[in-house]
Amino acid sequence: QVQLVQSGAEVKKPGASVKVSCKASGFTLTNYGIKWIRQAPGQGLEWMGWISGHNPHYTQKFQGRVTMTTDASANTAYLELRSLTYDDTAVYYCARDREAGYGSSWYPWGQGTLVSVSS
Amino acid sequence: QSALTQSASVSGSPGQSIIISCSGDGSNVGGYNLVSWYQQHPGKAPKLLIYEENKRPSGVSNRFSGSKSGNTASLTISGLQTEDEADYYCCSYAGGGTYVFGSGTKVTVL
Numbered sequence: 001q002v003q004l005v006q007s008g009a010e011v012k013k014p015g016a017s018v019k020v021s022c023k024a025s026g027f028t029l030t031n032y033g034i035k036w037i038r039q040a041p042g043q044g045l046e047w048m049g050w051i052s053g054h055n056p057h058y059t060q061k062f063q064g065r066v067t068m069t070t071d072a073s074a075n076t077a078y079l080e081l082r083s084l085t086y087d088d089t090a091v092y093y094c095a096r097d098r099e100a101g102y103g104s105s106w107y108p109w110g111q112g113t114l115v116s117v118s119s
Numbered sequence: 120q121s122a123l124t125q126s127a128s129v130s131g132s133p134g135q136s137i138i139i140s141c142s143g144d145g146s147n148v149g150g151y152n153l154v155s156w157y158q159q160h161p162g163k164a165p166k167l168l169i170y171e172e173n174k175r176p177s178g179v180s181n182r183f184s185g186s187k188s189g190n191t192a193s194l195t196i197s198g199l200q201t202e203d204e205a206d207y208y209c210c211s212y213a214g215g216g217t218y219v220f221g222s223g224t225k226v227t228v229l
Contacts, residue, residue, distance in 0.1 A: 037165075044122065044208065045208050047220060104153040104155060104212050104218075105153075105155040105170030106167060
């Protein structure tokens with residue numbers, strides 16, 4: 001069964017960093033692009049960037065503050081976000097390209113990881 | 120990159136058809152045939168409904184259909200059912216390896 005399972009909820013203080021994992025099963029993660037999307041409470045979806053193999057592509061908003069990586073041996077992708085502010089409180093999703101080589105739509109999605117930034 | 124524009128809410132009675140629109144410009148919706156649509160129920164991850172403007176993944180009901188005219192994409196839900204009550208998001212390729220989502224539409228089944 002093709003699925004993505006993300007790590008559990010995190011509570012961080014402003015200025016800290018968080019690292020969210022996204023473990024793949026049923027397919028080889030590095031054969032597909034993995035997208036990262038976040039959703040603030042009560043808000044819409046926000047695209048953050050993606051990684052293909054070991055090549056990351058970040059949207060300008062998060063440049064310098066985000067790192068996306070993959071660990072082929074663990075079949076897992078990671079999202080690290082640094083210098084957290086209250087505005088980073090959101091559910092963070094990973095999602096796989098629907099088909100290898102076709103990166104414009106995404107299935108499946110992970111279940112989401114809630115990151116709460118609170119003092 | 121600003122979010123694509125969607126109506127905040129759309130409603131309909133069971134069995135009716137509704138249309139959700141998604142407006143962008145030539146740098147996103149109008150410039151590529153790469154619009155997708157996602158359905159999100161409360162507390163759940165989004166689910167892919169339509170890709171490349173009008174294609175349905177296996178397992179998605181044929182009550183969902185997509186189209187595009189110029190800079191506006193549309194999602195039609197036919198034969199509205201209670202389980203269709205959810206939030207719907209469009210998403211478009213925006214060049215340079217980037218994507219942009221719509222602002223989201225809440226569908227209410229009356």
